[in-house]
Amino acid sequence: MTDATAPAAAPAPRPGHTAGSLLTLDKRTRARNAAEARFRLYGAIAVGIALVALVWLLISIMSGGLSAFRQTMITMPVYLPAEELDEAGNRNPAEMSRVTTLGYARVLDQALIALMAEQGIAIEGLSEDDASDIISQEAAAQLRNRVLANPDLVGTTVESEVLTNGRIDGYFKGRVTMASAELDSNVTPEQLRLADALRANGVLEKRINWAFLTMPDASDQRPEAAGLGVAILGSLYMMLVVLVLSVPIGVAASIYLEEFAPKNRFTDLIEVNIANLAAVPSIVFGILGLAIFINFAGLPQSAPVVGGLVLTLMTIPTIIIATRAALKAVPPSIRDAALGVGASKMQSVFHHVLPLAMPGILTGTIIGLAQALGETAPLLLIGMVAFVRNYPSAPPEGIFDPASALPVQVYNWTQRGDPAFVERASGAIIVLLVFLILMNAVAIILRRRFERRW
Amino acid sequence: MKSVKLTASALAIAAVAATAASARDQVQSAGSSTVLPYATIVAEAFGENFDFPTPVVESGGSGAGRKKLCEGVGENTIDIANSSSRISQSDIDLCAQNGVTEIMEVRFGYDGIVFASDIDGPSFAFTPADWFQALAAQVVVDGQVVANPNSNWSDVNAELPDQEILAFIPGTKHGTREVFDTKVLVAGCEESGAYEAFVAANNGDEDAAEEACMTVRTDGVSVDIDGDYTETLARIDANPNAIGVFGLSFYQNNTDKLKVATMNGVEPSVESVASGEYPVSRPLYFYVKKAHIGVIPGLQEYIDFFVSDDMAGPEGPLAAYGLVPDPELAATQEMVANGTPMGPLN
Numbered sequence: 001m002t003d004a005t006a007p008a009a010a011p012a013p014r015p016g017h018t019a020g021s022l023l024t025l026d027k028r029t030r031a032r033n034a035a036e037a038r039f040r041l042y043g044a045i046a047v048g049i050a051l052v053a054l055v056w057l058l059i060s061i062m063s064g065g066l067s068a069f070r071q072t073m074i075t076m077p078v079y080l081p082a083e084e085l086d087e088a089g090n091r092n093p094a095e096m097s098r099v100t101t102l103g104y105a106r107v108l109d110q111a112l113i114a115l116m117a118e119q120g121i122a123i124e125g126l127s128e129d130d131a132s133d134i135i136s137q138e139a140a141a142q143l144r145n146r147v148l149a150n151p152d153l154v155g156t157t158v159e160s161e162v163l164t165n166g167r168i169d170g171y172f173k174g175r176v177t178m179a180s181a182e183l184d185s186n187v188t189p190e191q192l193r194l195a196d197a198l199r200a201n202g203v204l205e206k207r208i209n210w211a212f213l214t215m216p217d218a219s220d221q222r223p224e225a226a227g228l229g230v231a232i233l234g235s236l237y238m239m240l241v242v243l244v245l246s247v248p249i250g251v252a253a254s255i256y257l258e259e260f261a262p263k264n265r266f267t268d269l270i271e272v273n274i275a276n277l278a279a280v281p282s283i284v285f286g287i288l289g290l291a292i293f294i295n296f297a298g299l300p301q302s303a304p305v306v307g308g309l310v311l312t313l314m315t316i317p318t319i320i321i322a323t324r325a326a327l328k329a330v331p332p333s334i335r336d337a338a339l340g341v342g343a344s345k346m347q348s349v350f351h352h353v354l355p356l357a358m359p360g361i362l363t364g365t366i367i368g369l370a371q372a373l374g375e376t377a378p379l380l381l382i383g384m385v386a387f388v389r390n391y392p393s394a395p396p397e398g399i400f401d402p403a404s405a406l407p408v409q410v411y412n413w414t415q416r417g418d419p420a421f422v423e424r425a426s427g428a429i430i431v432l433l434v435f436l437i438l439m440n441a442v443a444i445i446l447r448r449r450f451e452r453r454w
Numbered sequence: 455m456k457s458v459k460l461t462a463s464a465l466a467i468a469a470v471a472a473t474a475a476s477a478r479d480q481v482q483s484a485g486s487s488t489v490l491p492y493a494t495i496v497a498e499a500f501g502e503n504f505d506f507p508t509p510v511v512e513s514g515g516s517g518a519g520r521k522k523l524c525e526g527v528g529e530n531t532i533d534i535a536n537s538s539s540r541i542s543q544s545d546i547d548l549c550a551q552n553g554v555t556e557i558m559e560v561r562f563g564y565d566g567i568v569f570a571s572d573i574d575g576p577s578f579a580f581t582p583a584d585w586f587q588a589l590a591a592q593v594v595v596d597g598q599v600v601a602n603p604n605s606n607w608s609d610v611n612a613e614l615p616d617q618e619i620l621a622f623i624p625g626t627k628h629g630t631r632e633v634f635d636t637k638v639l640v641a642g643c644e645e646s647g648a649y650e651a652f653v654a655a656n657n658g659d660e661d662a663a664e665e666a667c668m669t670v671r672t673d674g675v676s677v678d679i680d681g682d683y684t685e686t687l688a689r690i691d692a693n694p695n696a697i698g699v700f701g702l703s704f705y706q707n708n709t710d711k712l713k714v715a716t717m718n719g720v721e722p723s724v725e726s727v728a729s730g731e732y733p734v735s736r737p738l739y740f741y742v743k744k745a746h747i748g749v750i751p752g753l754q755e756y757i758d759f760f761v762s763d764d765m766a767g768p769e770g771p772l773a774a775y776g777l778v779p780d781p782e783l784a785a786t787q788e789m790v791a792n793g794t795p796m797g798p799l800n
Contacts, residue, residue, distance in 0.1 A: 100503045102764075137771075141502045180710035183573065219494035220707075221775055298530050301482055302510055380514070383484065383532075387494045389501055389508035390480065402480065402510045415513070415682045417491065417704040 061433070065426025071209035071224060072169040074135070074162045074198060078111040080147060082155040091151040104147070105140035108132070108162065121197045126190035134191050136163035138218060138225035164204065166223040166420035168195045172206055175419065212427060216389040217404065217412070223420035226413070228428055230388050234304050234403030235373060235435075237395060241308025242315055242372050247365055249312075250319030257320075258327040259349050278317035285313050286378030294382060301383035302402035304392065310382060311372040318371060322364020326357040359450035366443040370436050376407040384408050406432045478529045481509035481756050485519020485536030486629065487682060488565055488701055489738050492772050493536050496760045499771070504759070506752030511536075516629050520741065523557070524549035527745045533753050535741045538565065538629035543799055556744035559796035560757065560786060562766045564778035566702030566727040567633055567734045570712040572694040576615040578715035582733070584611050586642030588619045589676045591669040594651040602671050620696040622689050623670070625680035633736045634699060635668045641733070643667030687711065702727065703776025727778040728768075735778065744795055754793075761787050 025033070082089065084103060086096050109132035116122070116131065123131070139162040147153050163169075167187035170176040172195075181189045198204035215227030261267045289310035293299045299306050330353045338348035379385060385408050392401035404412070406428060413425035483493060493511045501508025512519075516537040523535035524545055541559065549557060569580060587593055587610040593602050607614035624630040643649045644667075652663035670676045679686050679698075686698040687708060697715070702722055705712055714722060717733055726732040740760070747754050759765060761783060766772050768779045780786060 097503075097505070101499065144502070176710075184710040185706050186709075219498040220491035221495055221771060222498075294530060295525065298528070300478060300530050301532065302512065383482075383510075383512050385514065386484075386510050386512035387490070387497060388510050389498060402482070412513075415487065415684060417683065417701075417707040419708065 061426050061429050064423060065428075065430045067173045068212055068423050068427025068430075069209050070173075070206045071211070072164045072172050072195075072204060073207050074112075074164060074204045076111055076115045076160060076162060076203060077157045078108060078143065078160045078162075079114070079157045080107060080154050085147060086151070086154045091154060093148045093151050096151060096154075097148060099144075101137070101140040101144055104144045105135075105137065108135050108139055108143060108160075111160075115203065116194075119197075119201050119203070121194065121201070123190050123194050123197065126188075126194060130188060130191055131194055134164050134168045134195060136165045136222055136224050138222045139163050161207075163224050164195070166418060168192070169224050170420055171195060172199075173423070175423070212424075213431070216391065217387055217409065218389075219387070220416055220418055220421075223416070223418045223424060226421070226424050228406065228409060228431055230391055231404040231406045231409040231428070232431070233392055233398075234307070234384070234388075235406045237304035237392065237399045237403065238308040238311060238405060239369055239373060240395065241305055241399060242311050242369060243365075245309070245312040246315045246319055246368065250316045250365075250368075251323050251361060253316075254320045254323035254327060255349060255354070258324050259353070260345070274317050274320050278321060281377070282314055282375050283377040283381070285310050286381035288313065289378060290381045300400055300402070302386050302388065303400050304384075304403050304405075305399040306382045307379050307384050307405060308399065310378045311375060314375065314378065315368040315372050318368035319361075319364055322367070323357070323361045326360025326364065327353060329360060330356045356452060359446050362446050363443045366439050366446075370439040370443075373435060373439070374407050374432065376405075376411055379405055379408050385412060387412075406435070479751055480507040481534065481750055481753050482512070482532045483509060483519075483534035483536055483740070484512035484514055484522050484532050485534075485740070486516040486538040486738075487513045488516075488538040488629065489536035489740065491703065491775060492563075492738070492777055493740070493760075495771055495775060496756075496765050499765065500752075500756055500759050504752065504755060506755065509534075509752070509756055515627065520545045521548070523741055523743060524552055524554055526552040527554055527743065529750075531743070533743055533746045533750050534757070537739045537741060538736065539632060540737070540739065541741055541796075541799070546799065554743055554745065556795040558742040558744055558757075558790070558793065560740050560742065560761060560790055561737050561780060562740065562761050562777075562783075562786065563738050563772065563780045564727055564735045565738050566722045566724075566732060566776075566778055567630060567637075567736070568700050568702055568705045568722040569697055569715040569717065570690075570700055570705055571697045571715065572690055573711055573713045575694055575713065576617065577713055578607070578614060578697065579719060580614075580715050580717050581611075581645065582638045582642030582717070583646040584614065584642070585621075585638045586646055586648065586667065587611070589621060589623070589670045590639065590643065590648070590667065591671045592652075592666060594646070594648040597651065599651055599655050605675075618695050619675050620693060621676050622679050622686045622696055622698040623676055624686075624699055625678040627680060629736070630699065630701070633734065637734045637736075639670070640664060640667045701776070702778070706776045724773055724776065724778050728781065737780075738777070741796075744793065747793060757790050758787075761790050 084107065085099055088095050109128070112132050112135060113128055143160065167176050167181075167184065168191065171181075171192050176184070176187060176192070178189050178192060181187045181192050195204060211225070212227045213232065214229045215225060216230040218226040257267060257270065289306060293306045293309050294301060334352050334356065335348050338352045339345070343351065384403070384405055386402065386404060388402050388404045390401070392398040392403045410425050410428045410432065413421045413428065490511060490513045497509040497511050500506070512532075516539050519535040520537055520541055522532050525531045541557070546557070549555070569578070571578065584607075588604055588607065590602055592599050593604070594600075595603070604610050605619060606616055607619055608616040610619070623634055643652070649663055649667060652666045653660055656662040656666070677689070679689065683700050683704040686700060690696050690698050690712070700712070702724070705714055705722075720726050720732045722732045727735045742753070742757055763783070764770055766777065766779060766783060773779050
């Protein structure tokens with residue numbers, strides 16, 4: 001900036017200033033050029049550091065989490081004995097539901113033992129109990145649901161895809177090794193050898209794991225079955241609530257402030273308040289939400305509606321600021337022309353200014369939503385950080401049912417004791433990142449396609 | 455603007471609250487992160503085998519859970535508070551103030567607290583006195599109360615490895631810290647005879663002496679971990695010289711990374727804690743709001759199922775995960791079935 005302050009009109013040559021050729025650089029020019037080169041270098045270093053950090057983050061998340069999208073499964077025939085699963089013999093689901101998952105676990109155990117016998121797999125030092133432990137407890141629950149939904153399966157042999165437990169899965173993902181299994185109280189090297197033998201026979205293999213995106217959370221004993229279904233639905237419902245509430249409120253407020261409100265001290269105060277509100281830590285909104293929405297208004301705990309309302313409070317300032325910027329960017333000539341041909345103030349705003357500001361408003365809204373999607377802190381206080389296994393029903397009733405949310409699920413899983421949940425948490429981060437990238441991409445496309453520049 | 459927004463959100467609330475009249479049909483609980491894994495295992499099995507929806511289990515800490523329980527009676531308050539420490543009189547008073555007069559106290563098992571270090575490091579055999587000598591801010595040397603001079607475990611007890619003292623202990627907001635303070639530090643203080651010296655130094659004030667026993671040194675040798683056990687484990691990964699405090703179930707899930715230390719010569723396990731040989735353990739509770747039984751569908755069935763032999767018994771999945779079964783489980787089952795509310799704290 002120092003050179004810009006030099007007087008524009010060339011004065012008489014200063015003492016000591018010798019006129020030289022423009023092609024040979026004098027000392028000052030060289031210094032200026034060097035300063036510019038240095039500045040460019042700093043810039044490049046700053047960008048480089050940011051890129052390295054980003055790449056590092058992505059690599060660590062991807063290497064830890066991509067494996068969550070594949071899961072080790074055993075495909076085996078399971079005979080469903082009628083005498084165990086349907087004692088009365090009348091295939092009545094109400095009576096059959098008395099057989100608990102423990103009963104179905106035994107059926108699966110027998111099926112695995114039978115499979116081992118049929119394929120001639122014998123592992124030295126492996127008891128039948130230990131052998132059947134490689135099957136996930138979730139498999140029994142899935143089989144039970146399948147049989148209760150279709151009681152006629154009892155007495156037949158069904159081909160089943162059975163989840164293996166988290167340690168066996170970890171073995172094929174490199175998390176568990178023979179050496180660590182020696183020390184691990186939850187898995188033995190013999191069980192790993194059995195898994196190897198099953199894999200060699202083509203019975204056990206890693207499959208694409210859609211269940212990770214559709215199934216609900218699972219308890220600490222079944223990391224292999226934990227999924228994001230409820231969390232994704234919960235996040236979706238919250239975003240719906242945020243969209244429906246914050247866009248009308250935010251846009252109406254900014255149109256009023258920008259186009260209609262008188263400019264006085266009071267509106268200045270409001271402006272300062274909005275800017276401050278945008279900078280309030282999100283946990284504060286959580287405290288507010290607990291006090292107002294749950295304790296005062298009596299809304300249910302853990303429900304997406306409360307999460308959505310809290311996130312709405314958080315998103316409104318972002319939307320107002322973006323919308324006002326978009327409205328300001330519409331040149332006054334548009335308004336003047338509209339008013340000049342006799343449009344009312346409101347017509348000029350709604351027919352001319354608002355459509356031109358729309359891309360900016362949408363961009364701001366989507367960025368506000370993306371911010372809300374990744375927010376965890378306010379949800380801590382309103383009971384969303386919870387273990388929820390039932391899917392919320394369809395909206396609008398569903399927004400009052402308990403649900404989890406994506407960032408909360410990440411937080412939850414990082415706290416679990418079983419190391420398999422680390423992989424799940426990284427997988428959940430990948431899903432969250434994909435959603436955020438999609439939303440930001442939509443925002444960029446909208447801006448590129450519809451934004452007009454003057 | 456603020457008032458505009460408040461009215462707008464008030465309108466929104468009124469609109470949604472009007473449609474929120476539908477009754478809650480699932481049990482909701484909140485509280486201790488130590489109890490959380492057990493509660494989720496029971497909730498999952500309950501949802502699978504009963505015709506009720508799976509209960510919602512929230513974490514957030516024992517104190518927070520009990521406070522939520524005491525917020526009042528009604529469908530927008532929780533039914534059960536999970537707790538790794540006993541309810542306090544102030545909680546009971548708060549409950550009574552908000553109309554929650556009858557609470558059932560259910561003790562469903564015990565949790566062992568273990569000391570573990572990196573799997574590749576040396577093994578340790580501790581006594582509570584070793585921990586007191588290693589971590590207390592003040593210790594007694596030759597009858598004099600002095601600032602703790604010990605820097606290596608071998609300074610504390612010649613039989614321990616010659617390794618720098620570095621301990622990751624739970625932060626003060628954890629229920630585990632309370633147990634560590636009373637069952638390890640104070641016990642060690644009394645064992646080593648420092649307690650009498652502290653009483654003498656404080657002119658006979660026993661409370662002050664106990665306080666002195668529990669005060670840990672602040673020179674970086676003892677590090678409070680406010681996060682959960684996964685953080686302690688990550689810290690041990692980074693500092694293989696350190697010793698961390700864990701829950702028994704967490705250790706059992708990570709036996710390939712951690713080496714457990716014995717206490718008074720006893721190795722921690724579900725059996726040794728149950729028999730009382732292993733000294734550092736604590737009871738785990740959940741507290742049920744009696745007014746909600748019969749109102750929230752499945753609540754009575756859920757708590758019956760929680761304490762049933764199939765779940766909390768020695769052969770059940772909770773014991774397999776690391777819960778130490780309660781020897782008096784049969785009495786608890788009867789109490790839960792009869793719906794006996796808890797009496798005053800003794």
